[in-house]
Amino acid sequence: TTAIDLLEDLGAPAYKIASFEAIDLPLIRYAASTGKPMIISTGMAGQTEIAEAIDAAKSAGCTDLAILHCVSGYPAPAEDYNLKTIPDMIDRFGLVTGLSDHTLDNTTAIASVVLGAAIIEKHFTLDRSGGGPDDGFSLEPAEMAALCRDAKTAWAALGNIDYGRKSSEQGNVQFRRSLYFVRDMIAGETITSDAIRSVRPGYGLAPKHFESLIGRTVTKDIVKNTPVRQNVISG
Helix, strand or coil: CHHHHHHHHCCCCCEEECHHHCCCHHHHHHHHCCCCCEEEECCCCCHHHHHHHHHHHHHCCCCCEEEEEECCCCCCCHHHCCCCHHHHHHHHHCCEEEEEECCCCCHHHHHHHHCCCCCEEECECCCCCCCCCCHHHCECHHHHHHHHHHHHHHHHHHCCCCCCCCHHHHHHHHHCCEEEECCCECCCCECCCCCEEEECCCCCCCHHHHHHHCCCEECCCECCCCECCHHHECC
16 A cells, blocks of 8 residues: 555556455555556456455445456466457456467567457557566567557457448459350340350359359340340340
């Protein structure tokens, strides 16, 4: 609590509870009593302990609370992270949820964005060989910049559920297959399987109509290598 009093004197805007203190409920309550936003890391904590920490923060006055999925290994292997836990935490606890990442690269952190992580915590250093206690598993400036860039790209790529044609696809519609007449025909002639073919570009009827066109007639003279369109087919 002395440390929180000091931080209050310094005007700290928010409080981060490290994984090792996530079970220190009196500390959490004291920090929460300031009314400032809080982030709690959940390394080594089970479901019950996480719920207890959340309840302690809320009951003591914290109304702006986030939790971080965390593995308290320094460094931690990516396979220990079980990122599928993140959407479960979101559903279970109903809070803004993020990732405290102690892996040696950015892959795990970027992947967490796709699973709902809204906060990413990474250790940072100006020089990994500087000899500090966290330097060996911290990001250097260029890596941190890459994490910021790539996390934003992952977020943008999530988008919405959308099966429609995208703007970047519009010009490529021509490269789809469609039905074309591959020989000359005269008005009234019956369409046979050797008269039409599925080819590129995509300006004719879709290939799914191939079988339904066999046996129907053309209503006008046809020059080969022209797209099959409904307005030249009987019926």
